[in-house]
Amino acid sequence: MKIRRTKISELLKSGQIGTEVHAKGWVRTKRGNKHVSFIALNDGSTIKNIQVVADPNNISEDVLKLVTTGASLSVTGQLVESQGAGQSVEIHAQSITVMGVADPEKYPLQPKKHSFEFLREIAHLRPRTNTFGAILRMRHAMSFAVHKFFNDKGFNYMHTPIITGSDAEGAGEMFRVTTLDAKNPPLTEDGKVDFAEDFFGKETNLTVSGQLEGELGALALGEIYTFGPTFRAENSNTTRHLAEFWMIEPEMAFYDLEDNMDLAEEFLQYLCRYALEHCEDDLAFLESRLLEEEKNKPANEKSEMTLTEKLRFVVENDFERVTYTEAIDILRNSKPNKKKKFQYPVEGWGTDLQSEHERYLVEKHFKKPVILTNYPKDIKAFYMRMDEDGKTVSAMDILFPGIGEIVGGSQREERLDVLMSRMDEMSIPHEEMDWYLDTRRFGTVPHSGFGLGFERLMIFVTGMGNIRDVIPFPRTPGNAEF
Ligand code: 4AD
Numbered sequence: 293m294k295i296r297r298t299k300i301s302e303l304l305k306s307g308q309i310g311t312e313v314h315a316k317g318w319v320r321t322k323r324g325n326k327h328v329s330f331i332a333l334n335d336g337s338t339i340k341n342i343q344v345v346a347d348p349n350n351i352s353e354d355v356l357k358l359v360t361t362g363a364s365l366s367v368t369g370q371l372v373e374s375q376g377a378g379q380s381v382e383i384h385a386q387s388i389t390v391m392g393v394a395d396p397e398k399y400p401l402q403p404k405k406h407s408f409e410f411l412r413e414i415a416h417l418r419p420r421t422n423t424f425g426a427i428l429r430m431r432h433a434m435s436f437a438v439h440k441f442f443n444d445k446g447f448n449y450m451h452t453p454i455i456t457g458s459d460a461e462g463a464g465e466m467f468r469v470t471t472l473d474a475k476n477p478p479l480t481e482d483g484k485v486d487f488a489e490d491f492f493g494k495e496t497n498l499t500v501s502g503q504l505e506g507e508l509g510a511l512a513l514g515e516i517y518t519f520g521p522t523f524r525a526e527n528s529n530t531t532r533h534l535a536e537f538w539m540i541e542p543e544m545a546f547y548d549l550e551d552n553m554d555l556a557e558e559f560l561q562y563l564c565r566y567a568l569e570h571c572e573d574d575l576a577f578l579e580s581r582l583l584e585e586e587k588n589k590p591a592n593e594k595s596e597m598t599l600t601e602k603l604r605f606v607v608e609n610d611f612e613r614v615t616y617t618e619a620i621d622i623l624r625n626s627k628p629n630k631k632k633k634f635q636y637p638v639e640g641w642g643t644d645l646q647s648e649h650e651r652y653l654v655e656k657h658f659k660k661p662v663i664l665t666n667y668p669k670d671i672k673a674f675y676m677r678m679d680e681d682g683k684t685v686s687a688m689d690i691l692f693p694g695i696g697e698i699v700g701g702s703q704r705e706e707r708l709d710v711l712m713s714r715m716d717e718m719s720i721p722h723e724e725m726d727w728y729l730d731t732r733r734f735g736t737v738p739h740s741g742f743g744l745g746f747e748r749l750m751i752f753v754t755g756m757g758n759i760r761d762v763i764p765f766p767r768t769p770g771n772a773e774f
């Protein structure tokens with residue numbers, strides 16, 4: 293009789309002790325001697341391996357020779373309680389089939405520590421490592437949690453376009469989408485590229501945000517969210533920026549700035565709690581990895597909290613809400629500013645905050661997540677609602693330890709005349725945004741929204757140090773492999 297395959301995550305729950313089981317997976321390690329081999333098998337269903345015990349009476353030497361790190365196996369045998377430390381059950385193999393060999397001379401993933409830099413070069417194989425397996429399972433869990441949070445609240449998941457004909461967001465440089473012949477494009481009379489001849493009959497780009505279209509949805513359905521890929525061609529080679537990243541953007545009719553902040557705070561706390569409650573094994577692994585890494589750090593760089601303590605801290609503490617103006621005062625009078633330790637000294641009101649300033653506020657001053665509000669209008673987008681003072685807008689950025697900005701959002705300008713004069717100030721032609729302005733012409737209402745960078749969230753919940761290591765195939769300047 294054919295025995296159905298059981299996932300290793302199921303086998304380890306030990307319900308099937310004493311029965312004949314069938315497992316499939318990839319070899320992580322093999323050790324032993326000529327009397328017995330111990331094979332650690334992993335199938336991706338959990339970070340844990342199952343131990344397969346093979347003795348030469350049942351499994352021929354020719355087969356065992358092919359059982360090397362990375363090879364794929366199909367194993368049948370008896371599930372028994374394990375004598376060894378570290379695992380509850382193991383399989384005593386009756387038969388092993390090697391489905392695919394992995395020549396140890398050539399397979400790049402050997403059972404030893406590989407640097408993250410090296411693993412980025414073999415991003416097609418790195419999901420088979422413990423660290424990236426854990427990260428990918430957690431990416432899935434966090435994506436699911438995003439949908440669950442909004443679904444439970446009655447929000448509608450809205451699919452906004454990836455290819456966009458509008459360039460008003462001003463969130464950064466865009467990637468052009470074209471089918472024109474780059475060597476020999478059609479030209480207009482004055483010698484410019486003639487995009488009227490292009491696929492869409494106009495200039496188009498990859499979207500930097502789904503917000504503007506999201507607003508159209510919110511002003512019909514009440515509450516929507518988008519969750520999709522966004523693209524920015526900024527040349528910022530940092531550990532916090534990707535050229536292609538995923539963003540979650542809720543947009544809510546009838547919400548003011550405070551409602552917006554309340555939702556964002558609840559959302560981030562929900563996601564951290566979800567990780568604690570649903571990703572225990574992967575978190576435990578990532579936490580021990582970090583503790584190992586910390587050992588080699590000088591005392592002043594050691595972190596005060598473990599990964600799970602950090603997550604719990606976010607869940608249990610209210611975020612600090614501070615205006616931009618208050619933050620500038622704090623920064624101006626801060627020790628690093630007075631001792632000229634900031635790369636960008638904080639001088640006057642009106643300048644944008646750099647990530648060193650954001651991190652000072654979060655990590656040194658308040659020692660908790662911070663929501664900064666009411667930024668100067670000149671450093672924020674045209675759609676943010678003008679405050680009474682005529683100088684600031686109802687913006688809010690959420691700053692997280694180790695990351696800086698994780699969320700950016702605002703109450704939107706719902707007053708047609710104010711919005712149009714802001715667009716004039718910023719030289720945004722009304723014609724291009726006519727569809728957007730229609731929402732303010734017809735049945736306009738106060739509304740708000742924000743954007744959470746999914747990979748910034750993943751940095752936080754996994755404790756990884758580089759955004760390139762929390763997405764399967766990172767796109768950064770000069771890098772679009774795989
Ligand atoms: O602050 P941003 O640019 O805001 C918007 O795009 C608004 N339309 C959001 C909204 O109100 N609906 O981006 C939002 C978030 C940032 O806080 C950050 O977490 C993330 O997106 N982000 C990036 N993540 C990775 N790589 C990049 N290059 C990022 N740029 C922004």
Ligand code: MG
Pocket residue numbers: 689697699700
């Ligand atoms: Mg921002």
